[in-house]
Amino acid sequence: MKLVTAVIKPHQLDAVKEALASLGVAGLTVSEVQGYGRQKGHTEVYRGAEYTVEFVPKIRIEVVIDEFDAGKVVDALVTAARTGRIGDGKVWVTPVEDVVRVRTGERGLDAL
Amino acid sequence: MPPINSGDTAWVLASTALVLLMTPGLALFYGGLVRAKSVLNMMMMSFATVGVVSVLWVAYGYSIAFTTDRYGGLFGGFEALGLRGALDGVTGAEGHGIPVLAFAAFQLMFAIITPALISGAIADRAKFGAWLVFVTLWVSIVYFPVAHWVFGADGWILSKLKAFDFAGGTAVHVNAGAAGLALAIVLGKRLGWKKREGLKPHNVPMVLLGAGLLWFGWFGFNAGSALGANGLAGMAFINTQVATGAALLGWLVVEWMRDGRPTAVGAASGAVAGLVAITPACSTVEPIGAIAIGLIAGAVCALAIGLKYKLGFDDSLDVVGVHLVGGAVGALLIGFFATTLSGGTGDINGLLYGGGIAQLGKQALAVAAVGAYSFAVTWLLGYAIDKTIGFRVSAEAEAEGIDTAEHAESAYELSGPAGGGAFALAGIAPQAPVREEEKRAETVGAE
Numbered sequence: 001m002k003l004v005t006a007v008i009k010p011h012q013l014d015a016v017k018e019a020l021a022s023l024g025v026a027g028l029t030v031s032e033v034q035g036y037g038r039q040k041g042h043t044e045v046y047r048g049a050e051y052t053v054e055f056v057p058k059i060r061i062e063v064v065i066d067e068f069d070a071g072k073v074v075d076a077l078v079t080a081a082r083t084g085r086i087g088d089g090k091v092w093v094t095p096v097e098d099v100v101r102v103r104t105g106e107r108g109l110d111a112l
Numbered sequence: 113m114p115p116i117n118s119g120d121t122a123w124v125l126a127s128t129a130l131v132l133l134m135t136p137g138l139a140l141f142y143g144g145l146v147r148a149k150s151v152l153n154m155m156m157m158s159f160a161t162v163g164v165v166s167v168l169w170v171a172y173g174y175s176i177a178f179t180t181d182r183y184g185g186l187f188g189g190f191e192a193l194g195l196r197g198a199l200d201g202v203t204g205a206e207g208h209g210i211p212v213l214a215f216a217a218f219q220l221m222f223a224i225i226t227p228a229l230i231s232g233a234i235a236d237r238a239k240f241g242a243w244l245v246f247v248t249l250w251v252s253i254v255y256f257p258v259a260h261w262v263f264g265a266d267g268w269i270l271s272k273l274k275a276f277d278f279a280g281g282t283a284v285h286v287n288a289g290a291a292g293l294a295l296a297i298v299l300g301k302r303l304g305w306k307k308r309e310g311l312k313p314h315n316v317p318m319v320l321l322g323a324g325l326l327w328f329g330w331f332g333f334n335a336g337s338a339l340g341a342n343g344l345a346g347m348a349f350i351n352t353q354v355a356t357g358a359a360l361l362g363w364l365v366v367e368w369m370r371d372g373r374p375t376a377v378g379a380a381s382g383a384v385a386g387l388v389a390i391t392p393a394c395s396t397v398e399p400i401g402a403i404a405i406g407l408i409a410g411a412v413c414a415l416a417i418g419l420k421y422k423l424g425f426d427d428s429l430d431v432v433g434v435h436l437v438g439g440a441v442g443a444l445l446i447g448f449f450a451t452t453l454s455g456g457t458g459d460i461n462g463l464l465y466g467g468g469i470a471q472l473g474k475q476a477l478a479v480a481a482v483g484a485y486s487f488a489v490t491w492l493l494g495y496a497i498d499k500t501i502g503f504r505v506s507a508e509a510e511a512e513g514i515d516t517a518e519h520a521e522s523a524y525e526l527s528g529p530a531g532g533g534a535f536a537l538a539g540i541a542p543q544a545p546v547r548e549e550e551k552r553a554e555t556v557g558a559e
Binding site for chain 1: 308311312313367370371373375377378381414417418421430
């Protein structure tokens with residue numbers, strides 16, 4: 001199994017959710033996060049004084065999937081999250097040893 | 113005793129309540145401009161001023177400011193301590209009498225908002241107790257006498273110099289602005305000021321709400337200063353409105369040209385700058401003159417707020433750039449835009465209406481006198497307080513946030529990781545800062 005983690009623009013969450021659902025991904029976890037990449041935040045001006053906002057609000061998506069689906073899921077996620085402008089985010093994949101469904105005790109792929 | 117005119121009295125009483133509302137409005141305006149960790153302290157400086165000055169005004173403030181002059185136009189007398197001697201008095205022109213107590217209440221609201229304005233210069237870093245001591249001393253030594261100079265029937269600026277200040281451009285705004293400059297210098301810069309680390313406003317809608325309430329209340333401030341429901345009040349009212357609208361535009365134009373974007377904070381600040389500038393002038397210019405004063409004040413104040421970065425003082429919320437500069441601009445422009453056409457007070461024409469330069473000189477002297485007196489005395493007061501009880505909170509308290517350090521409160525449950533969403537549903541409370549005494553108590557208990 002694989003854990004796919006994506007940090008994306010908040011506005012793209014709906015598109016990503018739909019794309020993953022259409023691939024049959026059964027569930028996902030989202031959280032609000034802040035961070036910066038190569039573009040290093042943005043500036044705001046209050047009363048003529050510039051303030052650098054280093055940490056930009058982002059959405060982090062985490063989804064555990066069968067490793068045979070990983071390529072497809074990552075491609076769909078990237079396509080849905082892409083606007084082509086700076087700050088579109090990152091996606092990375094890590095191996096997962098085991099998963100347990102808390103309610104039933106099922107393990108592995110059955111727990112997904 | 114002359115009869116009381118019910119229409120005039122009703123307007124003065126309504127205006128009094130309007131002017132009171134300006135101070136909570138100011139608290140919102142200032143509160144939105146500071147960080148989430150110091151918004152309560154910022155608002156408390158205004159609210160607590162309402163308490164302190166209300167008591168002092170009855171005790172001796174009204175008497176110093178408004179009873180018959182005994183000291184060459186500098187101070188009033190002491191015959192109305194506790195407002196005794198004013199209890200059943202009537203003031204005003206024949207047929208337009210209002211109770212002295214209504215006038216005293218109206219003027220009290222001016223005495224409240226003036227020190228509250230100063231608090232913006234020392235955001236995030238003043239000990240609350242030291243602020244209360246400062247307000248007590250400052251209104252006693254600075255505001256009450258200066259109100260006598262400018263508003264008292266025999267005060268020297270009004271009766272001898274004959275400079276024009278209808279509703280307090282000098283007594284309130286130049287006065288508060290010069291005091292703010294002095295205190296900002298005494299207290300020094302906030303932590304992280306140089307790099308402006310995280311010092312940006314935390315709630316801009318609150319800034320706009322505060323500016324709106326200030327604008328609303330300012331009709332009482334300016335039109336109420338006519339002390340009657342009459343043509344002068346109508347003149348002050350329309351001039352207040354149009355100057356403020358014009359100043360809002362003036363500020364936005366400067367931002368658009370200089371920074372590339374017009375901002376909401378800029379619109380709110382421009383409106384306040386316009387209100388400040390029209391305050392001394394609203395009874396003596398025509399509406400077209402008021403628009404010109406507003407445009408000039410909005411643009412000049414938008415440029416003036418950059419001064420603190422050049423000169424290196426942390427006037428946190430631009431009390432100098434908006435109130436000192438705006439008040440001075442308004443007071444000086446009377447020398448240009450005053451006109452007898454307005455049918456208002458003051459039988460003078462400014463430079464643009466065929467008058468001489470003499471009035472401009474008088475206006476400049478009034479601004480300089482109030483500004484210099486306020487700056488010097490405030491600096492001494494601030495220095496004395498700092499050397500005795502200390503004016504500034506510790507660096508740890510400032511970094512942690514003055515709200516928890518000085519008031520053991522925090523404004524919002526929603527900020528930080530223990531905020532809304534799942535954490536709130538789980539009932540996880542934000543980590544409260546543990547006070548030193550409690551820490552000791554716990555250690556003792558554990559032993």
